[in-house]
Structures are given as C-alpha cells and as structure tokens.
Amino acid sequence: MSVESANAVTAQPHGTAETAARPFDVLGKVYEDTYAHLPEQLAAIDWLLARLPERAKVMDIGSGTGRPTAERIVAAGHEVTGYDVSATMADLARAQVPAAHFELADVRSLPDTPNQWDAITAFFPLLQMPRADLDSTLARIADWLAPGGIFMFSTVPFDAEDEELQWMGQTIRATSYPAETYGRLLRKAGLDVVHEQLSLFHPDFPGMGAEEHLFLYAIKPGGPAVPAHALAGPHPLPETYRGPHELNQHGWLGMEARFERHDITPVVDALAVNRKVLDVGGGTGAVVREIAARTGAVTTVEPHAAREESMHPLAARGVTVLSGRAEELPVGEAEFDAAVATWVLHYTDDPGQAVEEMARAVDRTRPEAKVIIVQGAPDNELIGLWNRTCAELIGEARDHQGFLLTRAARVLVERGFKDIAFTRARVDVVFPEPGPEAKAQAAATALADFWNTGHPRLAELREVLLPTLRTHFATGTDRFNDDAVLLIARPAPFADR
Numbered sequence: 001m002s003v004e005s006a007n008a009v010t011a012q013p014h015g016t017a018e019t020a021a022r023p024f025d026v027l028g029k030v031y032e033d034t035y036a037h038l039p040e041q042l043a044a045i046d047w048l049l050a051r052l053p054e055r056a057k058v059m060d061i062g063s064g065t066g067r068p069t070a071e072r073i074v075a076a077g078h079e080v081t082g083y084d085v086s087a088t089m090a091d092l093a094r095a096q097v098p099a100a101h102f103e104l105a106d107v108r109s110l111p112d113t114p115n116q117w118d119a120i121t122a123f124f125p126l127l128q129m130p131r132a133d134l135d136s137t138l139a140r141i142a143d144w145l146a147p148g149g150i151f152m153f154s155t156v157p158f159d160a161e162d163e164e165l166q167w168m169g170q171t172i173r174a175t176s177y178p179a180e181t182y183g184r185l186l187r188k189a190g191l192d193v194v195h196e197q198l199s200l201f202h203p204d205f206p207g208m209g210a211e212e213h214l215f216l217y218a219i220k221p222g223g224p225a226v227p228a229h230a231l232a233g234p235h236p237l238p239e240t241y242r243g244p245h246e247l248n249q250h251g252w253l254g255m256e257a258r259f260e261r262h263d264i265t266p267v268v269d270a271l272a273v274n275r276k277v278l279d280v281g282g283g284t285g286a287v288v289r290e291i292a293a294r295t296g297a298v299t300t301v302e303p304h305a306a307r308e309e310s311m312h313p314l315a316a317r318g319v320t321v322l323s324g325r326a327e328e329l330p331v332g333e334a335e336f337d338a339a340v341a342t343w344v345l346h347y348t349d350d351p352g353q354a355v356e357e358m359a360r361a362v363d364r365t366r367p368e369a370k371v372i373i374v375q376g377a378p379d380n381e382l383i384g385l386w387n388r389t390c391a392e393l394i395g396e397a398r399d400h401q402g403f404l405l406t407r408a409a410r411v412l413v414e415r416g417f418k419d420i421a422f423t424r425a426r427v428d429v430v431f432p433e434p435g436p437e438a439k440a441q442a443a444a445t446a447l448a449d450f451w452n453t454g455h456p457r458l459a460e461l462r463e464v465l466l467p468t469l470r471t472h473f474a475t476g477t478d479r480f481n482d483d484a485v486l487l488i489a490r491p492a493p494f495a496d497r
Contacts, residue, residue, distance in 0.1 A: 071096065
C-alpha cells in the first residue's frame with residue numbers, strides 16, 4: 001500500500017471503521033518507517049507545493065502519522081486538516097505535526113463542503129471500501145475542491161473487490177480497479193487529469209514483495225490562471241512596475257565572488273531534456289557555462305557591451321553570444337525549446353514585453369518546451385535591506401520581486417504556458433572578513449556599489465547601511481540570505497516528466 005495510513009480512512013466492505021483501523025493501530029510508527037520515504041509521493045508533494053496558492057486550505061485523507069504529507073504542507077505555510085480512522089495514527093499525527101489539525105473520521109462520513117478546498121491529498125487511503133463507495137467518494141472529492149483546486153491521489157491498482165490480502169503481517173480485505181479505470185473516474189467527476197504514473201515500490205518489511213503504485217494528479221477547472229503563490233508575494237502586489245534598477249558591471253563584479261549560488265543547479269536540472277536553449281541576459285557567464293555543459297550549447301542575448309565581450313571566450317564551450325535587448329530579442333519565432341532569464345527582469349524597461357519575447361522564442365508544441373525565470377524571494381534579506389534603507393534616501397520606489405514573477409506568470413499563461421510552478425532556491429552573499437565591524441564595512445561598500453554605483457549620494461548610502469549591517473553581523477553570521485524563486489512555465493503539466 002503506501003505512505004501515510006494506506007487504508008486508514010475507510011471501513012472494510014461489510015465491517016466498520018474500527019475494523020479498517022485495526023492494522024494501523026497495531027503498526028503505528030512502523031508504517032511510517034516503511035513508507036514515509038516513497039519517492040513518488042515526495043515528488044507529488046513537491047509538485048503540489050509549487051502550485052498551491054498562498055495559505056491554501058488542504059484536506060489530507062488518510063493522514064496517518066502526519067508524515068510526510070501534512071508535515072511538509074504546513075511547513076510551507078498552508079492550513080491542513082487530516083482525517084484518519086486509526087486512533088493510533090491520529091494521536092501520532094497530532095504529536096508529530098502540531099501545526100496541522102487531525103480528526104478521527106471515515107471519509108464517507110464527512111459532510112459535503114462544495115468548493116471549499118484548495119487541495120485534497122489522498123495517498124493510498126481508499127483500498128478498504130466497496131467499489132460503489134470508492135466511486136462516490138472520488139465524485140464527492142471533486143465536488144469539495146474549489147475551482148482550480150488540486151487532487152493528489154495514489155492507490156494500488158488491481159482488478160478485485162473485497163479480496164483478502166496479507167500485508168505487513170496483517171490480514172486485510174482490499175478493493176481496487178485496474179489502473180486505467182481511475183483516470184476515467186476522475187474525468188467523469190469533472191477533473192482534468194494532468195499526470196498518471198505507475199511505479200514499483202519494494203517495502204523494507206520482512207516477507208513483503210514489490211507493490212505496484214498508481215499516482216494521479218488532477219485539477220478542477222475554473223480556477224484563476226495564476227494563483228497567488230506565497231513565493232510570488234508578498235501580497236497584495238503593487239499596481240505598477242517601479243522601473244528598472246541600474247546595472248553596473250563594476251558593482252556586479254565586486255559582488256560576484258561573494259555569492260554562494262544554489263539557484264543555478266535547479267535551472268540546469270530543469271533543462272536536462274532540452275537541447276536548444278536561449279538565455280536572456282548572460283551577464284558574466286556563470287549560468288550559461290553550466291547550461292552549455294549540460295545541454296551541449298546555449299545562445300545568450302546580452303545588451304551590455306562589456307558583458308557581451310567578456311563572454312566571447314565561452315564560444316569554445318558551446319556558448320553563442322548575441323547583442324540585443326530582452327524586450328526585442330534578435331532570434332526567430334519558436335526557434336528554441338527553452339528560454340531562461342536569471343535575475344534579469346528588474347533591469348528591463350518593460351518586463352512584460354521581455355517575457356512576451358521569451359515566450360515567442362520557444363516552440364511550445366515541443367513536449368520539453370519551457371520558460372524559466374529566476375527572481376528574488378519575498379523574504380530575500382538583501383532586497384529587504386535595500387527597501388528599508390536605500391529606496392527612500394535616493395527617492396526610488398521599493399523593489400517588489402513578486403510583482404515581476406506574477407507579471408511574468410500571467411504573460412506566460414496568455415501565451416499558452418499554462419502550467420506555472422514556483423520553487424525556492426538558496427543563495428547567500430558571504431562576507432568572510434574578520435570580525436563584525438570589518439564585515440559591516442565591507443558589506444556597506446560592496447552593497448552600495450552593487451545597487452547604486454555612481455549615484456551622487458553613494459557615500460550617504462554606505463553610511464545609512466552601516467547601523468543595520470553592524471547589528472546583523474553582531475549575531476555571528478557571515479552572510480545574507482539572497483534567496484531566489486524559480487518560475488518554471490510549461491505548456492501542460494508534466495509535459496516532459
């Protein structure tokens with residue numbers, strides 16, 4: 001069966017919820033130890049978190065011990081209510097995931113709550129009910145989802161009803177359908193099935209053989225094209241773009257050696273199946289070098305002459321450098337299978353047009369087609385520092401990276417890239433100078449030059465930064481969080497997965 005309390009929310013066909021709960025009351029934590037690291041379930045949770053709206057309301061059917069599903073979803077800032085028929089499982093879940101709410105209940109006894117849930121997860125909980133109940137439960141789940149809501153479902157597919165099985169040393173009676181039936185049932189209930197996957201799992205439990213698992217992801221039509229994701233915040237968003245930041249090569253070079261970037265690897269990993277990639281704003285070449293190493297070649301467009309010139313030696317590594325602006329890319333229609341822009345939109349005059357151009361350059365009929373945009377996270381410490389200390393001093397509007405990400409997502413959806421996912425990537429800026437005061441002085445110089453080189457009030461910027469920097473480094477840290485958000489847009493969910 002698998003993760004969480006595989007049969008824990010249903011009663012046996014002619015029995016009671018207590019009968020269904022008995023195996024899980026016996027197994028308790030052993031069940032979690034056996035199944036909680038199921039790769040396909042962890043991937044499903046990641047997929048869900050990349051698409052949930054901010055502070056989503058999530059139902060977890062068969063919540064088991066609360067791990068991994070409820071634990072990971074509440075950690076991402078969402079509200080989770082779990083239901084399970086096993087008192088042992090419910091008690092474990094309450095102890096292990098106190099931020100979620102857990103109730104002892106059979107899913108069939110729950111009241112109808114139409115259009116109330118942003119997501120419902122059901123990882124292996126519907127295996128101990130008659131087919132008539134299984135059919136009606138799936139239909140009710142579809143009704144409970146809000147428009148745009150997501151249903152994450154998994155089961156063990158087989159063609160039998162009320163069949164006696166030995167599982168983890170327990171005797172149970174189970175019911176299921178052949179794998180192909182479940183997609184039909186969800187579509188009949190009005191959901192769009194966007195992912196179906198069969199896999200084999202080998203439980204690490206004495207006497208158990210391989211299990212076939214089925215995972216389905218489905219979406220209820222009618223939701224917003226771009227949900228208000230927490231990583232595209234903070235919300236509410238500004239109504240207009242603040243205008244571009246100044247990009248200065250000297251200031252950037254002074255910071256580059258200080259970056260510890262963990263945003264490049266997920267970008268390159270997302271391009272694993274792509275072979276014709278366009279990069280917008282090649283900069284110093286840090287990203288394009290890695291893309292070319294993975295894909296064999298990359299074309300980058302760079303508007304700044306000094307940066308363009310500095311990348312020409314990368315031609316030997318498969319990097320083609322073109323001169324041009326993001327808002328008017330010098331490439332053909334549908335010439336590439338992917339386009340990437342890392343930390344670029346806030347330097348453009350018209351970020352919406354820049355994203356339009358990226359979408360134009362990608363052939364979205366290709367199954368691997370995607371657009372990847374990297375900008376700052378809503379809790380990025382450096383952006384917060386600039387907003388608090390520098391914006392007012394130099395008379396500029398505050399920066400809002402979430403505005404750029406949301407604007408990009410909306411443009412991409414309009415251009416047919418309808419599957420929008422947001423994920424976080426760690427980036428640090430490190431100041432290894434000895435002692436808090438040396439770190440603060442180095443950071444004031446580096447940051448002021450990075451943000452506003454040549455500004456007539458540059459010396460004042462450095463001075464206004466120092467008190468905050470001294471307080472920050474007095475804690476013993478040597479770094480600032482400069483975290484990123486990856487927006488990955490595809491024409492359809494799991495087009496290349």
